[in-house]
Amino acid sequence: MAVLENSERVIHIGPRVRALREAMDLSLRDLAERSGVSAPMLSQVERGETSPTLQIASRIAHGLDLRLSQLLRLDEGGVVSVVRAQDRRRGGGGKHAFEILTPPLPGQRAELSRHVLAPGARTGEQGDPPMHEAGAREVALVERGSLVLAIDGERHTLSEGDCVTFDADLEHHFENPTREEAVLLAIVSAGLRRS
Amino acid sequence: MAVLENSERVIHIGPRVRALREAMDLSLRDLAERSGVSAPMLSQVERGETSPTLQIASRIAHGLDLRLSQLLRLDEGGVVSVVRAQDRRRGGGGKHAFEILTPPLPGQRAELSRHVLAPGARTGEQGDPPMHEAGAREVALVERGSLVLAIDGERHTLSEGDCVTFDADLEHHFENPTREEAVLLAIVSAGLRRS
DNA sequence: GCCGGGTGTACGTTATCACGTACACCCGGC
DNA sequence: GCCGGGTGTACGTGATAACGTACACCCGGC
Numbered sequence: 001m002a003v004l005e006n007s008e009r010v011i012h013i014g015p016r017v018r019a020l021r022e023a024m025d026l027s028l029r030d031l032a033e034r035s036g037v038s039a040p041m042l043s044q045v046e047r048g049e050t051s052p053t054l055q056i057a058s059r060i061a062h063g064l065d066l067r068l069s070q071l072l073r074l075d076e077g078g079v080v081s082v083v084r085a086q087d088r089r090r091g092g093g094g095k096h097a098f099e100i101l102t103p104p105l106p107g108q109r110a111e112l113s114r115h116v117l118a119p120g121a122r123t124g125e126q127g128d129p130p131m132h133e134a135g136a137r138e139v140a141l142v143e144r145g146s147l148v149l150a151i152d153g154e155r156h157t158l159s160e161g162d163c164v165t166f167d168a169d170l171e172h173h174f175e176n177p178t179r180e181e182a183v184l185l186a187i188v189s190a191g192l193r194r195s
Numbered sequence: 196m197a198v199l200e201n202s203e204r205v206i207h208i209g210p211r212v213r214a215l216r217e218a219m220d221l222s223l224r225d226l227a228e229r230s231g232v233s234a235p236m237l238s239q240v241e242r243g244e245t246s247p248t249l250q251i252a253s254r255i256a257h258g259l260d261l262r263l264s265q266l267l268r269l270d271e272g273g274v275v276s277v278v279r280a281q282d283r284r285r286g287g288g289g290k291h292a293f294e295i296l297t298p299p300l301p302g303q304r305a306e307l308s309r310h311v312l313a314p315g316a317r318t319g320e321q322g323d324p325p326m327h328e329a330g331a332r333e334v335a336l337v338e339r340g341s342l343v344l345a346i347d348g349e350r351h352t353l354s355e356g357d358c359v360t361f362d363a364d365l366e367h368h369f370e371n372p373t374r375e376e377a378v379l380l381a382i383v384s385a386g387l388r389r390s
Numbered sequence: 391g392c393c394g395g396g397t398g399t400a401c402g403t404t405a406t407c408a409c410g411t412a413c414a415c416c417c418g419g420c
Numbered sequence: 421g422c423c424g425g426g427t428g429t430a431c432g433t434g435a436t437a438a439c440g441t442a443c444a445c446c447c448g449g450c
Contacts, residue, residue, distance in 0.1 A: 013249070028428065041408055043429060050407060051250040053437080054208070072264040112334050112358060112382060139307055139382075163307060187307065187334075189384050223398065236438055238399060245437060248407080 013057070013071060014048040020064045020071075021046075035063025115184040117147070117176040123184075124173035138188050139165050140174070145182030148175045208252070208266060209243040215259045215266075216241075230258025310379040312342070312371040319368035333383050334360050335369070340377030343370045 021031050021042075028039040035042075036059050044050045045060065052060065054068070061068040115123060140149070141163045149156045149164055151172035158164060166172065176182040216226050216237075223234040230237075231254050239245045240255065247255065249263070256263040310318060335344070336358045344351045344359055346367035353359060361367065371377045 027426080029426095038409055040410080040429070040431095044408085047429090051248045053246045053248055053407070054252055055246040056408075057249050067267075069264040069267040072262075072267070112336060141307060141380075185336075185380070187382055222396080224396095233439055235399070235440085239437085242399090248437070251438075 012048045014046045016071065017042070017060060017064070018046040020066075024064065031060075031063050035059045037063070111188045113186045113188075114143075115174070115186060117145075117174065117182045117184065119176060119179045119181065122173050122175040138172075138186060139163065140187070141185040143183040143185050145176065145180045146178050147182050147184060148177055149173075150175060207243055209241045211266065212237070212255060212259070213241040215261070219259065226255070226258050230254045232258070306383045308381045308383075309338075310369070310381060312340075312369065312377045312379065314371055314374045314376065317368050317370040332360070332362055333367075333381060334358065335382070336380040338378040338380050340371065340375045341373050342377050342379060343372055344368075345370060 021028075026034070028042050031037075031042055032039040037056055041050075041052070041056065042060065045052050045056075057071075058068045061071040064071065117123070140158075142158045142160050144160060146160060147158045149158055149166075149172065151166055156164065174184060216223075221229070223237050226232075226237055227234040232251055236245075236247070236251065237255065240247050240251075252266070253263045256266040259266065312318070335353075337353045337355050339355060341355060342353045344353060344361075344367065346361055351359065369379060
């Protein structure tokens with residue numbers, strides 16, 4: 001699988017901007033009015049003669065009905081990465097076992113993990129993944145059984161199939177108060193990477 | 196004349212950069228060396244005193260092991276939101292049924308959906324959710340059965356438990372070439388919406 | 391107290407971004 | 421031929437981004 005490049009690749013959104021502009025059937029002056037960026041500037045950017053400021057680039061993107069991150073992504077190419085079932089990173093053990101399903105690439109936007117909680121078990125014990133950074137957001141799906149989410153002083157009872165969304169930097173853990181094993185899928189997005 | 200106010204949203208990657216840098220336990224000079232951007236410049240960017248060039252912003256992003264488009268993604272806070280199993284938004288039908296498990300909130304960072312494909316079925320047919328916007332990223336987990344992911348001219352065979360990550364704005368669909376029903380969990384992160 | 395070694399920030403200079411104006415060019419009408 | 425009205429680009433100026441240096445600050449050692 002392709003590995004993310006770490007090199008200082010020069011960005012050249014110019015051709016992309018030109019293609020998008022022409023696809024929308026806009027002249028430089030049309031886009032200038034839509035974006036609030038002067039036509040000569042647009043021309044220079046399209047030809048790669050200058051590297052626009054984030055402010056300017058953002059205005060250009062908006063003039064093309066895009067967000068800047070979208071415009072940039074178009075030039076960053078795609079990566080397809082497969083993690084086979086047997087290649088999962090495993091952890092925990094005992095009453096709480098978990099597997100991380102997404103690849104350990106830097107810049108990974110969402111980490112998907114699968115947790116198996118024995119009766120009476122809870123997450124957040126020793127050996128579990130560390131608490132998430134500020135700004136992270138978590139989505140959890142109860143795949144089997146029933147669970148309790150304790151978060152920020154509140155307790156939410158979740159049944160099989162229920163899905164919950166919350167800020168992952170709040171103090172939280174899951175408990176399995178039942179006599180049956182419970183399985184939980186957790187998605188943490190905006191995972192910040194420690195060095 | 197009067198500048199259009201359609202793009203008056205100011206980019207403020209400063210706090211984000213600072214948070215990421217501190218999360219990686221880097222000093223300004225550390226990041227300066229990793230990114231090739233001078234420390235004083237980094238300081239100014241973090242404090243929002245200047246709007247960096249795309250070149251500079253890209254170098255900063257790379258110093259943080261991110262792509263620029265990832266760095267630019269903006270996030271909004273949120274609350275705890277539970278979607279009960281019986282409250283899911285359903286769609287599709289016939290050979291391909293799906294449910295969206297996450298709540299339809301603005302600022303939702305990751306959308307989780309569950310797809311059931313009958314033998315011979317494929318996603319991307321009429322009635323399916325629309326193609327994802329540029330910049331979206333998708334994580335898919337084969338919950339049951341076996342599938343083929345066709346993306347960008349390539350075909351990847353996925354078995355039960357396999358997990359795949361890719362850019363969701365690439366042309367893609369899933370097929371079920373087997374004689375058994377297959378179940379797929381899909382997570383689309385960074386679903387950006389037009390303003 | 392006095393130091394190094396670390397942090398982040400203010401200063402002054404150079405490079406260049408971004409603007410407005412003006413230009414060269416290509417077409418259809420007349 | 422000569423025009424407008426349209427395109428995209430070169431020019432010169434003011435603004436500012438980006439740099440290197442130097443500063444003020446906080447700590448742990450001694």
